[in-house]
Amino acid sequence: xxxxxxxxxxxxxxxxxxxxxxxxxxxxxxxxxxxxxxxxxxxxxxxxxxxxxxxxxxxxxxxxxxxxxxxxxxxxxxxxxxxxxxxxxxxxxxxxxxxxxxxxxxxxxxxxxxxxxxxxxxxxxxxxxxxxxxxxxxxxxxxxxxxxxxxxxxxxxxxxxxxxxxxxxxxxxxxxxxxxxxxxxxxxxxxxxxxxxxxxxxxxxxxxxxxxxxxxxxxxxxxxxxxxxxxxxxxxxxxxxxxxxxxxxxxxxxxxxxxxxxxxxxxxxxxxxxxxxxxxxxxxxxxxxxxxxxxxxxxxxxxxxxxxxxxxxxxxxxxxxxxxxxxxxxxxxxxxxxxxxxxxxxxxxxxxxxxxxxxxxxxxxxxxxxxxxxxxxxxxxxxxxxxxxxxxxxxxxxxxxxxxxxxxxxxxxxxxxxxxxxxxxxxxxxxxxxxxxxxxxxxxxxxxxxxxxxxxxxxxxxxxxxxxxxxxxxxxxxxxxxxxxxxxxxxxxxxxxxxxxxxxxxxxxxxxxxxxxxxxxxxxxxxxxxxxxxxxxxxxxxxxxxxxxxxxxxxxxxxxxxxxxxxxxxxxxxxxxxxxxxxxxxxxxxxxxxxxxxxxxxxxxxxxxxxxxxxxxxxxxxxxxxxxxxxxxxxxxxxxxxxxxxxxxx
DNA sequence: TAGGGTTTT
Numbered sequence: 001x002x003x004x005x006x007x008x009x010x011x012x013x014x015x016x017x018x019x020x021x022x023x024x025x026x027x028x029x030x031x032x033x034x035x036x037x038x039x040x041x042x043x044x045x046x047x048x049x050x051x052x053x054x055x056x057x058x059x060x061x062x063x064x065x066x067x068x069x070x071x072x073x074x075x076x077x078x079x080x081x082x083x084x085x086x087x088x089x090x091x092x093x094x095x096x097x098x099x100x101x102x103x104x105x106x107x108x109x110x111x112x113x114x115x116x117x118x119x120x121x122x123x124x125x126x127x128x129x130x131x132x133x134x135x136x137x138x139x140x141x142x143x144x145x146x147x148x149x150x151x152x153x154x155x156x157x158x159x160x161x162x163x164x165x166x167x168x169x170x171x172x173x174x175x176x177x178x179x180x181x182x183x184x185x186x187x188x189x190x191x192x193x194x195x196x197x198x199x200x201x202x203x204x205x206x207x208x209x210x211x212x213x214x215x216x217x218x219x220x221x222x223x224x225x226x227x228x229x230x231x232x233x234x235x236x237x238x239x240x241x242x243x244x245x246x247x248x249x250x251x252x253x254x255x256x257x258x259x260x261x262x263x264x265x266x267x268x269x270x271x272x273x274x275x276x277x278x279x280x281x282x283x284x285x286x287x288x289x290x291x292x293x294x295x296x297x298x299x300x301x302x303x304x305x306x307x308x309x310x311x312x313x314x315x316x317x318x319x320x321x322x323x324x325x326x327x328x329x330x331x332x333x334x335x336x337x338x339x340x341x342x343x344x345x346x347x348x349x350x351x352x353x354x355x356x357x358x359x360x361x362x363x364x365x366x367x368x369x370x371x372x373x374x375x376x377x378x379x380x381x382x383x384x385x386x387x388x389x390x391x392x393x394x395x396x397x398x399x400x401x402x403x404x405x406x407x408x409x410x411x412x413x414x415x416x417x418x419x420x421x422x423x424x425x426x427x428x429x430x431x432x433x434x435x436x437x438x439x440x441x442x443x444x445x446x447x448x449x450x451x452x453x454x455x456x457x458x459x460x461x462x463x464x465x466x467x468x469x470x471x472x473x474x475x476x477x478x479x480x481x482x483x484x485x486x487x488x489x490x491x492x493x494x495x496x497x498x499x500x501x502x503x504x505x506x507x508x509x510x511x512x513x514x515x516x517x518x519x520x521x522x523x524x525x526x527x528x529x530x531x532x533x534x535x536x537x538x539x540x541x542x543x544x545x546x547x548x549x550x551x552x553x554x555x556x557x558x559x560x561x562x563x564x565x566x567x568x569x570x571x572x573x574x575x576x577x578x579x580x581x582x583x584x585x586x587x588x589x590x591x592x593x594x595x596x597x598x599x600x601x602x603x604x605x606x607x608x609x610x611x612x613x614x615x616x617x618x619x620x621x622x623x624x625x626x627x628x629x630x631x632x633x634x635x636x637x638x639x640x641x642x643x644x645x646x647x648x649x650x
Numbered sequence: 651t652a653g654g655g656t657t658t659t
Contacts, residue, residue: 057657057658058656058657058658059657059658085658086658086659101657101658101659102658102659103657103658103659104658104659106658106659107659128657130656130657130658131657131658132657132658132659221655222654222655223653223654223655224653254654254655255654255655255656256654280655280656281655281656282655282656284656285656285657286656286657301655301656302654302655302656303655303656304655304656315654315655317655360657368659372659426659427658427659428659456659528659591651593651593652594651594652594653595651595652595653618652618653619652619653620652622652
């Protein structure tokens, strides 16, 4: 720890913090900012008047960094130094330094808007511009101006972003702390290749033949390209003349890889063997692979975008930002001097790449964010004028207001309703929290809890129908429940109920190709949601998973609750075919996703109305996860839509 | 009849 660069800046940092409420720290990789800033402030006595909080965008980071700090201070984790992430609070009365995800801090500020328990709040990795960090930046700006007791805010960011953050906080001081990276030599391509897979392949082989030992990390956009490149690399390396160069191991690395495959990158290679790790941006920040000396950067990344006019998501391949490109290059210099091969010209880097990644807040549906802000009851609120570092478009905010109005979270004047307040307490998308509240009225809360938890699972739970998997399958893909024809929400409910009947058996998940990790996550989410709902309903509600299962049923109450919850995600079938048009957004022709279990009637036609969980534009615009609903439930929503006046909702 | 970049409450 003593040789971390940041330690030499302690005096300067403390002086600046003493004299200013907000300080921006530009700390490059390896500067030690994440572990050291909190300890410096602790030494200076800032933990005497409150807790020093450090937010992280990711759970694993909150856990691992707090563990390191506890170790360095020689205390037990959970005592003076602790962490708090969803489902896991390892802090105590004695905790003075607390690492937490930015999402947890946002939750805390709901029940304690002044965040009085904290003397210092450090927002780490702000340059990643996660949705939660961006909300926190806006809240911190208000808080330092308003809070009675002295609050100190530190924000760490990257070189290219620091000035902007400083300006946002009324030109607060900006300190730069060097990193501890080894130099990385950058090589640019003369022009953009026509095929990134081919170009990566060629570059990787050049490195293998010409360069001394050291692993190669290759950044691609997705699973498909990764699999292609892995196959080609294996083929080419095998055909190299024996003894002409060292052995090679080729490893794919992406999020949908099973955990046991992911951890392979952490075991060191055998001697005289080079590893090629072909990865998505998961290797940019989330996973750190040791031993990398060479990086190949395609310059592209897959990004999810939301279109507020149509309510449609798409997953697009876009150019990385300069911050991302530098982060990728930095992965080559962690253990010794490295090299980074950029598969694009320097002109593209300089002229075309954005400085910083487009913040998530400008690429997401903001219904949840706006509801959260409304529930804080900030004085002088005009949600359209909330002070964001990078404001989302008016269109996007109006879309959020419209959605919230349709599900009764705000009234026609834009004021939060009591239903809206309850919704804000639930860690769910507004459509699902609205569904839970309605289901509680209809006596089907238990079922709704299960549906909401299943839809919250981050991983794909259902069997993966890829070609390679079909071959591996030991049994035909059948006998999972089919939603009784009503659609995917009901199927998700039935699957969980089956698992419950099988005593949450892991083997049962494996037999049906359901991701074990995902199902266990669902169980935990369900438990958390049950606890919150029981508090809201004052203990009277029945939340047992299996209590409602009684032979054949038409799930009428549950579907009605879903219809109310998804009032802003409604579609009407075309008269003569199975296409639907969306209602409530700029009307779009969409299809039920082919993976849906929704069943057509005897004439081959689907029901007249469905609600959908998500619109996703891939090869065509699809509704994913649909539920059949009845005309009589839809009519009041259509009425409301007709009378809607967005300009009054502000 | 088709396709999952990465996070998080």
